[in-house]
Amino acid sequence: MQYLANAKPKGAAIPSGLQDLLLAVVNTCTALSDEVAQGALIGLLGSAGSGNVQGEVQQKLDIIANDQLIAGVKDCKALAGLASEEMELPLPVQGTGDYLLLFDPLDGSSNIDVNVSIGTIFSILKKQAPQAPLQTADFLLSGRHQVAAGYVVYGPQTTMALTLGDGVVMFTLNQATGEFVLIHDAVTIAHSTKEFAINMSNMRHWAEPVRRYVEECLAGTSGTRDKDFNMRWIASMVADVHRVLSRGGVFMYPWDQREPHKPGKLRLMYEANPMSFLVEQAGGASINGTKVIMDLQPTDLHERVSVMLGSKDEIDRLQQYHS
Incomplete structure (x- = not known):
């Protein structure tokens, strides 16, 4: 994404390791968007007949999304480990960096079979002790420690919202080119609502x-x-x-x-x-x-x-x- 190379949140360029990790997440979500869109045509609807660590029934796409996100980011050198809503324990990776990725691979999965919008949610933290072996405690940081967060919603359009701690930007996937295109560079929520x-x-x-x-x-x-x-x-x-x-x-x-x-x-x-x-x-x-x-x-x-x-x-x- 050209945005990641050129953006300067808080006046500084996005670290190359963080760029690489975000790009790996984005590329995986792009592939997931295509699979979600095909659904029953490629046999991805319905229950997987298993449960996750939360005790919830997993859908086929829950497992596929989780596996694809792991595969898509595990070789990222900037990544120290990852954690998923679908897995009981964190997963160490071979990277030498100090970023930690947490994700809900497919939020709203109970809506898969009825063709309602679902999505992927992700959060990125910095490991506080980069040289130490990965532990669950490394992930137990308040939300203030997040260096980036976002979601990709698979709906009539595939849209991503992203923050790097300096406002929120939003992108829509161009299905013809496979690229996310910036559509809002300063998303704001009105203070009042009805x-x-x-x-x-x-x-x-x-x-x-x-x-x-x-x-x-x-x-x-x-x-x-x-x-x-x-x-x-x-x-x-x-x-x-x-x-x-x-x-x-x-x-x-x-x-x-x-x-x-x-x-x-x-x-x-x-x-x-x-x-x-x-x-x-x-x-x-x-x-x-x-x-x-x-x-x-x-x-x-x-x-x-x-x-x-x-x-x-x-x-x-x-x-x-x-x-």
Whole structure:
């Protein structure tokens, strides 16, 4: 990508090792985009008949995406190791660099068979002890340590959002050339919105602050908010967050009382941190209810978290209700 060679986030060129790693991720996602588009034509739909470390049923494309991402980046010399939502433990690689890659290979995979947008989410950290053998603890850094994060959404167009800590840029894949083309060089999220995304069928299970917020939105102009809201829900985080980055809004996947011992459903390292990085860099905000997600100190590679992100004024209101 020409962008990686020429961009100067925070006034400095992107390190060559980071460029190589990002390019390896992008090239793999380009190939995945083609396979997702063919779907049933090449026998990729349906369950794989296995479960992942999360105890979730894997789709065929979950496994294929995971394997292809590993194969696509493992020879990158800048990479010290990688971790995936689909694997219990991190995977050391032969590289001599100090970058760590975390990814959700195929977010929203329950939507594969019904042809709804799905995607790949990735996060890149710097290994704090480059010479030491790879350990799980190397990955357990707060979101503030991310040097890059992004996602690729496989929809009507294949689109990538990327941040290197100096704003958010967005690209669309040119299917004819196989290249990602820059379409937005400064993505911003409006501070106010009239749109929210949440699974309303779970309303009876939410904590009171979330229920209060949603009830006020539903009351529209007759309620305390004095404006009508629209509700959206795709059940694919990558697609829902892409909408927030594209036109504003709020996305919520909160804690609920059906599994009270779990702080949330989404994974901090593979989903919440990279998406929070993107949203913050676009001028939005992201919290788990009371705390800023990017400030959370992870204690487990597959830690779960409640997520509320998007337009800053609305997230501030949600945090105030939780307080």
